[in-house]
Amino acid sequence: MGLLPGSAPLSDREKGMSSEFIARAFDKSDHSSPARFIWSHIRRHPVVGLLMVFGAFSNAALASVVPYLIGQAFNVIIAGGGMKRVASLTLAIVGSQLGRGVLQFMRNFSSETFAQRIERDVRDELYASLLGKSMTFHDFQPVGEIMARVTNDVRELNLMMNPGLNLILGSGMFILLPLVVSPTIHPALILTPLLFLLAYVLIQYHYVSSLHRVAQEVRASFGRMNARLAETLDGIEVVKGTAQEKEEIRYFGGLVDRVRDRIVEQGDIEARYFAILLLGLATVGGFLHALILYRAGAINTGDIVAFMGQISLFGFPVFTSIFAFSRMASGYASAERILNIITARTDLDQNEGGYQAPMRGAVTFERVDFGYLDERQILHDVSFNIRPGQTIAVVGQTGSGKSTLAKLINRTYDVDAGRVLIDGVDVRDWNLAALRSQISIIEQEIFLFSRSIADNIRFGKPDATQEEIEEAARKAQAHEFIMSLPQGYETVIGQRGVTLSGGQRQRLAIARAFLTDPRILILDDSTSAIDSATEDRIQKAIWAAARGRTTILITHRLSQIRWADHIIVLRKGRVVAQGTHEELLNTSEAYRRIFARYEGPVTRPDAAQGERSPAQGLD
Ligand code: ATP
Ligand code: MG
Numbered sequence: 001m002g003l004l005p006g007s008a009p010l011s012d013r014e015k016g017m018s019s020e021f022i023a024r025a026f027d028k029s030d031h032s033s034p035a036r037f038i039w040s041h042i043r044r045h046p047v048v049g050l051l052m053v054f055g056a057f058s059n060a061a062l063a064s065v066v067p068y069l070i071g072q073a074f075n076v077i078i079a080g081g082g083m084k085r086v087a088s089l090t091l092a093i094v095g096s097q098l099g100r101g102v103l104q105f106m107r108n109f110s111s112e113t114f115a116q117r118i119e120r121d122v123r124d125e126l127y128a129s130l131l132g133k134s135m136t137f138h139d140f141q142p143v144g145e146i147m148a149r150v151t152n153d154v155r156e157l158n159l160m161m162n163p164g165l166n167l168i169l170g171s172g173m174f175i176l177l178p179l180v181v182s183p184t185i186h187p188a189l190i191l192t193p194l195l196f197l198l199a200y201v202l203i204q205y206h207y208v209s210s211l212h213r214v215a216q217e218v219r220a221s222f223g224r225m226n227a228r229l230a231e232t233l234d235g236i237e238v239v240k241g242t243a244q245e246k247e248e249i250r251y252f253g254g255l256v257d258r259v260r261d262r263i264v265e266q267g268d269i270e271a272r273y274f275a276i277l278l279l280g281l282a283t284v285g286g287f288l289h290a291l292i293l294y295r296a297g298a299i300n301t302g303d304i305v306a307f308m309g310q311i312s313l314f315g316f317p318v319f320t321s322i323f324a325f326s327r328m329a330s331g332y333a334s335a336e337r338i339l340n341i342i343t344a345r346t347d348l349d350q351n352e353g354g355y356q357a358p359m360r361g362a363v364t365f366e367r368v369d370f371g372y373l374d375e376r377q378i379l380h381d382v383s384f385n386i387r388p389g390q391t392i393a394v395v396g397q398t399g400s401g402k403s404t405l406a407k408l409i410n411r412t413y414d415v416d417a418g419r420v421l422i423d424g425v426d427v428r429d430w431n432l433a434a435l436r437s438q439i440s441i442i443e444q445e446i447f448l449f450s451r452s453i454a455d456n457i458r459f460g461k462p463d464a465t466q467e468e469i470e471e472a473a474r475k476a477q478a479h480e481f482i483m484s485l486p487q488g489y490e491t492v493i494g495q496r497g498v499t500l501s502g503g504q505r506q507r508l509a510i511a512r513a514f515l516t517d518p519r520i521l522i523l524d525d526s527t528s529a530i531d532s533a534t535e536d537r538i539q540k541a542i543w544a545a546a547r548g549r550t551t552i553l554i555t556h557r558l559s560q561i562r563w564a565d566h567i568i569v570l571r572k573g574r575v576v577a578q579g580t581h582e583e584l585l586n587t588s589e590a591y592r593r594i595f596a597r598y599e600g601p602v603t604r605p606d607a608a609q610g611e612r613s614p615a616q617g618l619d
Contacts, residue, residue: 029125031343034335038157041118048114052162053169055107060173060313062100064181067309069093071185075302107170115162123154126338134348135412139372144230148223149341153334156219160331167324171317175200178310185303185310186293192286196278196314203275204325210269211329218262219333225255270322279318286311347414354431359438359519360423361388361550363409368418370408378404379573382418386566391551393561396570402554403444405570406522409552410439422520440518444525444554446505453482454489456508460516468515476511477541478504503538510541521545522552567591 030040042049073089076082127150175197182189232239232248239248290304299307363386371377378401386392394402407413408420411427420427427435440460448456457472458464464472469489473479481504485491493499500508513521523542539559545551553560561567562581569577569584569591577588584591 029121031339034332034339037339038160038331038335041121041157042161044121045114045117048110048117051110052107052114052166055103055110056166056170057173058103059100059107059170060177062096062103063174063316064177064310064313065096066093067312068181068306069096070309071302071306073302074305075300078301107166111162111166115158115166118161119154119158122157122338123150126150126154126342129342132346132350133344134346135407136348136372137344137346142227142231143234144227145223146341147230148219148226149334149337152222152226153219153337156327156331156334157338159327160334163320164324164327164331167320168328171320171324174313174316178313182307182310185307186299188293188298189286189290189307192282192289192311195285196282199278200275200317203273203278204321207269207273207275208325208329211266211326212332214262214266214269215326215329215333216336218259218266218330219337221255221259221262223337225252225259228252228255266326270326273322275318275321279314282314283308283311348411348432350432351428352431352433354434355425355429356431356434357423361519362386362421362423363520363550363552364419364421364424365405365408366419366421368408368420369416370404370413371416372404372413377416377573379408382570382573382575384566384568384575384578386550386552388423388550389548390565391546391553391563392566392568393564394552394554394568394570395556395561400570401573402570403524404573406441406524406552406554409520409522410436410441412441437516438518439520439522440513440516441522442506442509442513442524446502446509448493448500448505448508450493452487452490452492453485453508456493457489457511457515459512464515469511472511472514473508475514475541475544476507477538478507478511481507507538507541510538510545514545518549520550520552522554524554525556 030036069089069092073086076085076089130146130150175193178193179190179197182193229252232252239245287304287308290299290307293299294301294304365382365384368379368382369377370379382405384392394405396402404413408415409422409427411430411432414428422430422435437460449459454466454469457469461468466489470479473482473489482489482491510523542551542553542560543563546553553564555561564581566580567578567584568575569588571590577584577591579587
């Protein structure tokens with residue numbers, strides 16, 4: 001459970017945001033539009049940002065000094081002036097370029113720092129925002145698509161700043177300087193730079209707007225490709241087990257082709273970039289204009305050289321802007337995608353000001369309705385009451401809503417109607433962290449991180465000592481097998497726990513629950529994957545775990561059902577019977593049928609292999 005460090009009061013904006021978890025460090029980022037979002041991140045680094053702008057400007061200024069000084073030197077030579085004057089002009093050129101080198105270094109350094117910081121900030125913000133989203137949000141987001149946004153789209157923002165913005169600022173100065181310097185040679189010479197500037201702005205506007213659409217498509221197709229990749233790797237066992245490799249390769253190939261096509265389309269737009277033609281026109285037009293002025297006696301040869309030098313400065317922005325503006329378009333498209341996630345509404349909120357207290361463990365469902373999707377209701381009018389310390393069993397056929405019911409208790413999802421109360425307080429009024437840290441769910445499918453066994457056990461209690469971890473593992477009957485692993489507790493579990501059997505995974509999860517010592521423990525089918533030899537020991541572990549706390553067992557095992565204080569029988573999302581084992585045997589025909597079937601003579605040869613599910617009797 002992600003608890004925030006520190007407990008400063010929430011800002012008004014945070015209160016307005018609905019999230020399970022809010023990262024305070026990003027108070028200042030503005031989510032109202034991609035441009036504002038980018039700007040709010042830029043603003044957080046004023047020093048390196050200004051150094052970058054200053055470096056870009058001074059670089060351009062010192063670059064334009066060169067043609068100006070060369071023009072002067074020409075005039076001195078043509079006028080038959082002394083070599084001393086030429087030498088001092090040469091020294092001025094050398095000096096200015098040395099200064100330019102130093103400034104250039106500063107610019108590169110600050111622009112790199114600036115871009116990397118923005119990448120880091122945005123990635124941190126996006127990650128924090130992802131962890132704050134409700135399960136409903138995550139249920140509908142392909143993991144690969146989100147990964148593409150956190151890795152590649154955020155990276156695009158870095159490239160948007162450097163080289164993108166850096167080059168645009170730097171080269172922008174190369175456009176403005178001729179506008180300032182040329183009129184000092186002769187006022188009429190402002191004509192060419194001015195026309196160039198107007199045409200350049202129009203061309204860039206058109207260029208960026210056509211790039212923006214295709215950049216969005218590039219990013220989206222990349223996301224789709226990534227989503228498929230992640231899903232196939234996640235389900236690699238199924239792909240191999242059903243011999244679908246060829247089909248998957250073909251399908252993936254199609255997605256890769258689409259990414260390529262979109263990028264080629266982007267290249268196509270870049271290739272049609274006609275600012276290069278504009279450069280040619282400016283050179284020819286500027287030269288003609290200068291010649292006319294020369295023949296009229298308004299300027300001299302050196303002036304022509306100096307002026308043409310100014311015009312040649314346009315070359316830099318023209319060539320770099322192909323690349324720089326396409327980085328801007330990609331970055332903008334990425335910012336839109338990132339913002340789409342950050343601003344996605346999520347239904348749960350952290351409720352930091354909510355009720356906090358040590359739990360006693362009373363759980364009440366009051367006429368609860370719930371559906372994952374609006375159009376399909378899963379739980380109907382579910383009501384029951386569990387007293388602190390009781391052990392209850394939830395039984396029912398597959399798909400009847402047992403796991404769903406468990407997820408409403410710790411607010412993995414929120415009810416649509418009715419209430420879930422813990423110690424008489426609606427779970428929605430509890431502080432979410434206080435609520436979840438006192439409830440432990442051992443899921444039906446146990447997820448382990450690719451970290452050491454010890455780290456996995458201490459996941460809910462990061463400061464647990466080695467002794468505590470081993471103690472928990474012993475109680476969960478896991479110590480023995482852990483010690484038989486090559487590095488004992490330090491053995492790193494492979495991807496998705498594949499190096500452990502189902503039973504071993506379950507015992508680790510039970511150890512994890514022992515360590516967090518929850519007031520309410522929910523075991524979802526937790527012994528189904530354990531062989532009968534281990535079962536006895538696991539049973540003991542569960543009894544030990546259940547002692548002194550409210551325990552909800554979602555199970556098909558009759559030994560556990562019999563032992564429960566209270567049994568809830570679910571059928572198609574409705575409670576069809578509840579009570580103790582004896583009560584149910586007396587009052588519920590359905591329940592009696594289950595037991596009759598289970599305890600009756602074994603008629604099928606395979607039925608002797610293990611326990612039959614009592615739920616089957618409910619059909
Ligand atoms: P089992 O014994 O097989 O574990 P269960 O009783 O635990 O079954 P649930 O997992 O609660 O059943 O599922 C109840 C219904 O809710 C099913 O019809 C299932 O399709 C649906 N369902 C479960 N999880 C989701 C989800 N994340 N999004 C949408 N529907 C879901
Ligand atoms: Mg289930």
